[in-house]
Amino acid sequence: MFASCADPKSIEGLTWAMCYLTSGKHLDFYWSFLTVLLLLALTAPAALAMGFAGATAARSRLLPVSLLGKGYAAIVRGVPDIVFFLFFVIALDQGLEYLKSLAVCENPVWPWQGLEFRVCPEAKIPLGKSSAFWHQAYGFALAVFTFALVFGAFAANVLYGAMNAVPRAQLETAEAYGMSHGQVFRRILVPQMWVYALPGLSNLWMILIKATPLLFLLGVKDIVYWARELGGSKTQAYEYPHPDWRLWYFLGLLVFYLLFTKVSEIVLARISARLNHGQATAGGEALRKAAA
């Protein structure tokens, strides 16, 4: 990056450290932090949307829809979610390729043959000849979808509870004013449920932050991948030889996560205070008393 870094073997001390920390691979490492943030930024709204759909379905008066919603919320609770992560990524990949093979292959066959999963080359996603970037992006998209699916089930659980926690009298009053079911839902239920949902959702956000290292297991080059890659001991054949430094890299990741959860905690406490403002709950009462 800097001109003085052209010959790393001849420099030492602070200059060496500066050159080392700005080497090409380290820049990739720093970018991978953005990968994690991007995953969070995409997954959180997607999971919330899926959770909202699940909770709404669970409240439906049609039995099959309601069972579907409740089943979705219930299924991820008995099983470790890492099983879902490992399962969905490969199952989705194969499912998509199978569907594509039905559309584009000359004579599509059942792809699960013996010990292989085989579709014609045109049905591969992404195509064998596409660039490494597309392979990475596809892997990342699968990961986002899987995260959204699993965390959506948890969000559905939280939101379903929150919708039930809104006082019955509020809904009955709205109905007495002649509002339709849709209007009650939009104007009364949804605006009031957030204060009840917030503790559960903040818990979920913390869990989501702490689930991001699992990207590594899904084959995305995330911070854990780079920490292992960069920290491993490097012989003289490398530009910057050093002993095994993985401990320090993982310590760095630990500090990153601790800071991230701490900041989240502070922000969520503020949001909670704002939502509680003026609510007829114990939290709202405490705020009123503190101000008076």
Place this chain on the structure above:
Amino acid sequence: MTCWETVQAYAFRSLGFGENLLPRSDFTLCQQITLIGSGMLWNIYFGVLALAFGFFLAVAVALAKSSPRALVRKPAEWFVFLFRGSPLFIQFFLAYEALQMLPKAGINILGITVETAWTTRAWAGALLVLFLNTSAYAAEIFHGALKSIPKGDLEAAEAYGITGWQKFRRIQWPTMLRLAWPAYTNEAIFLFHATTLVFFSGFPAFRQMGDALYYANYFADKTFNPFVPYPIVAVYFILLTLLVTWIFAVVNRRLNRHLPSNVKSRIRLRPQLIR
């Protein structure tokens, strides 16, 4: 090979007994169910021991956290923050690297050489991490329960002249357990779920002796078919979850036996999946 022979060969494969070579071709459903079930032994080992040891450390940390003296309270607060604020996945990696830094030849303590190589093996190293992790989570639960003991109970105890250790033993301890138990049940369930991370993070499986997910992943990699092994793991874990819920419900009934039936706390599952 009949199914019974497969069971004989692989039922304790995860502990190193029986057939040494894992199946390499012509995978049968029986092999998958047997081997994955054999791996469950590790999940149960990690879960049970971490919970059993963690319970005592958790109570100690919870008490330290509610201490009025900052010298006792602060370390407990930091311990809980460290283990609850960071992913278990990273904790495993970190612990593995840290344990590898121990001198290979062993540490000399008062003329006796203490071996260190075993600490990097999963049965010890991962158990240590799980033990500390569940202690931190459970300490937070117990701390919350200590805080919500009714004020009147403590005042009544003092009015009767019960103080110090007696007060803790007879009033605070049983009430704390009773209040914390539903949340602690969830902690136990999700600790069992967390044990599946062990062999996917840092700690290598020694001689292919891994847990349920390790074998499921092995089969999925070999057969390119995720639709058989992963649902098998799922079924095993649902059964384990039901068993844990049942055992904890029995204890819960005992803790609540003096209360009228309409105020007993029911155990509700709450999400706390990844640590």
